[in-house]
Amino acid sequence: xxxxxxxxxxVSVSEGTPVLLRCNYSSSYSPSLFWxxxxxxxxxxxxxxxxxxxxxxxxINGFEAEFKKSETSFHxxxxxxxxxxxxxxxxxxxxxxxxxxxxxxFGKGTLLTVNP
Amino acid sequence: SQTIHQWPATLVQPVGSxxxxxxxxxxxxxxxxxxxxxxxxxxxxxxxxxxxxxQISSEVPQNLxxxxxxxxxxxxxxxxxxxxxxxFYLCARGDRGTYEQYFGPGTRLTxx
Numbered sequence: 232x233x234x235x236x237x238x239x240x241x242v243s244v245s246e247g248t249p250v251l252l253r254c255n256y257s258s259s260y261s262p263s264l265f266w267x268x269x270x271x272x273x274x275x276x277x278x279x280x281x282x283x284x285x286x287x288x289x290x291i292n293g294f295e296a297e298f299k300k301s302e303t304s305f306h307x308x309x310x311x312x313x314x315x316x317x318x319x320x321x322x323x324x325x326x327x328x329x330x331x332x333x334x335x336x337f338g339k340g341t342l343l344t345v346n347p
Numbered sequence: 348s349q350t351i352h353q354w355p356a357t358l359v360q361p362v363g364s365x366x367x368x369x370x371x372x373x374x375x376x377x378x379x380x381x382x383x384x385x386x387x388x389x390x391x392x393x394x395x396x397x398x399x400x401x402q403i404s405s406e407v408p409q410n411l412x413x414x415x416x417x418x419x420x421x422x423x424x425x426x427x428x429x430x431x432x433x434x435f436y437l438c439a440r441g442d443r444g445t446y447e448q449y450f451g452p453g454t455r456l457t458x459x
Contacts, residue, residue, distance in 0.1 A: 274453050277448075334393060335448055337390050
């Protein structure tokens with residue numbers, strides 16, 4: 232079975248400072264992992280994904296994440312926060328045990344607040 | 348195009364009334380389709396998924412149902428709404444090759 236733990240429900244940073252959103256996963260298979268972002272009352276947008284290629288994954292809007300198998304982690308980072316980054320972020324692990332009937336397991340989300 | 352349409356965007360319904368939310372998708376044929384519910388402070392809950400016309404899998408027993416009458420149409424229904432059905436409902440399509448899911452804009456349902 233797959234599971235995802237987002238270690239912080241809320242992270243607050245100042246504009247221009249680094250962002251770190253933490254995610255740990257559990258998977259019976261070689262995992263595929265995603266980060267999604269959701270702005271208020273909007274759908275989710277894919278930020279980046281890891282699918283067993285390079286362990287450092289670059290996404291949109293300057294975000295990146297590093298897959299660390301030994302730590303079962305997939306933390307999301309950005310060197311310098313922008314006001315527009317304020318949103319909720321979801322770490323996701325893919326359950327591929329059903330083959331083409333795959334399912335996503337979502338973390339509970341981390342709300343990022345960016346202060347001016 | 349991976350565009351996903353959901354309507355209505357917002358809905359206020361009394362307890363005990365019926366529900367029908369519609370999702371249509373553009374792009375390649377025979378997509379995997381998903382309904383999620385997002386309640387305040389509870390993350391995303393997978394409700395139903397479909398791998399083809401007429402094929403529905405339910406993840407959570409409840410008073411909701413789903414149907415897929417056409418390849419690119421996915422409908423979420425209820426005969427009698429409960430207060431606990433309030434939430435933000437998201438439709439998604441999945442890419443079988445990349446495992447990515449693309450989400451619609453959502454429907455905000457308030458049951459009063």
